Amino acid sequence: MDLATSLRPCPVPLLIAHDADPTGRPRELPGQIRVRRGVYVPVAPWRALAPWDRYLTRVHAVAAVRPNSVFCLESAAALCGLPLFGEPRNIHVYDPVAARSTTFGDIAVHTSRTPRIVSRHGDNDVVGVADTVVDLARVLPPAFALATLDxxxxxxxxxxxxxxxxxxxxxxxxxxxxxxxxxRWAIDKAEGRAESVGESVSRAVIDWLGYPPPTLQRTFRFEGVEDRVDFFWEEYGVAGESDGYGKYSADAVASVIGEKRREDRLRRHLIGFARWDWTDAMRADPLDRSLAAAGLRPERARQHGMLATLRRNPRSL
Known part of the structure; x- marks a missing residue:
């Protein structure tokens, strides 16, 4: 099956209201913020949302006032639970009979000579996941395209x-x-064992820095304990860990202590161990230094053009 079994719900409750009072002035609702004409959300929960969840809320707001929309690209990705990178600028809808693609406000209407597979969900349609990831792989920065496919x-x-x-x-x-x-580059590099966006982006950056490809999700058993690492370079005896968003649970202190013990155990038995976070991967040089300090050596020249694609995502705010 090529489609998500269910769509992600709106992260915050939506209030649908007439946008103007009898005088024609915009309506002000205490404790609410307008996310779209006639659609409001509570201020405090809205401000607490991550950028990608703000975007999902905006998509649901459009769905509420524009029934029968067919969502595509980042909007379909948000609804289907695929990763987003920051808060995308536009809400994307697909109109197969439109004469040409166009944009009005923050709504981008797309058409295509190639029909998309579409799934019906309530009052709205969503372009299927296979078409969505292909469409995104053609327009996103390559590392983000790879993460989407993974x-x-x-x-x-x-x-x-x-x-x-x-x-x-x-x-x-x-x-x-x-x-x-x-x-095609993203499809060639995609890996079904990847378990996080940070891991996928890190893998792209590791490749562009010239390091050999790692084995993913390697499991070790040391001191009677089973540990799995994100990356492992067999030839060098070096493991690597990518810390991304949501790395630790709500019980943060216990998680950090457990992770420190795990890392110490791995360091006692492996030749080298590298750890980096999302910012390190996106800046590339800090990740490079972590890998070199663990004992890895590049085997190829840097791909400066590909590394430059990490600097900005023009599709997000």
Whole structure:
């Protein structure tokens, strides 16, 4: 099946109201903030949302006032639980009969000569996950495109996609070659064992820094305890860990203590151990220093052009 079994609900309650009072002035609702004409959310929960959940709220607000919309690209990704990177600028809808793609306000309407597979969910349609990841792989910065594909085929995905299915959807595209090479790169690098966005982005950066490819999710048994690491370089005896968003549970103190004991145990038995976070990977040089300090050596020259794509995502605020 190529579609998510269910869509993500709105993170905060939506209040649908007439946008103006009888005088024609915008309505002010105490304790509420307007996210779209006629759609309000509570101020405090809104301000507490992560950027991607703010975007999901905006998508649901459009769905509330524009029934029968067909969401695509980042909007479909938000609803289907695929990763987002920051807060995307536009709400994306698909209109197969439109004469051309256009944008009004923050709504981007897309058309295509290649029909998309669409799933019906209540009053709104969503472009299928295979088409969505192909569409995103053609326009996102490459590391983010890779993370999107990894999420679609990974162990936590409800879409049950294969790389062959995604490659077939890319081959069906009749709307020019824009982004096709980028999408093929992401498909070639996608890995079903990847378990987080940070891990996927790190893998891309490691490749562009010239290091050899690691084995993912390697399990060790030391001192009677089973430990799994994100990355392992067998030839060097070096393990690597990518700390991303949500790395620790709500019981943060216990999690940090347990992680420190785990890391110490691995360091006692491996030649080298590297740890980095999302910012280190996105800046590239700190990740490079962590890998070099653990004993790894680049085998190829840096890909400066690919590393430059980490600097900004023009599709997000």
């Amino acid at each position: 999420a679609a085929i990974g162990p936590g995905s409800a879409a049950h996609l294969t790389l062959d299915t995604i490659a077939d959807r890319l081959a069906c595209r009749a709307d020019g070659s824009r982004g096709t090479r980028r999408a």
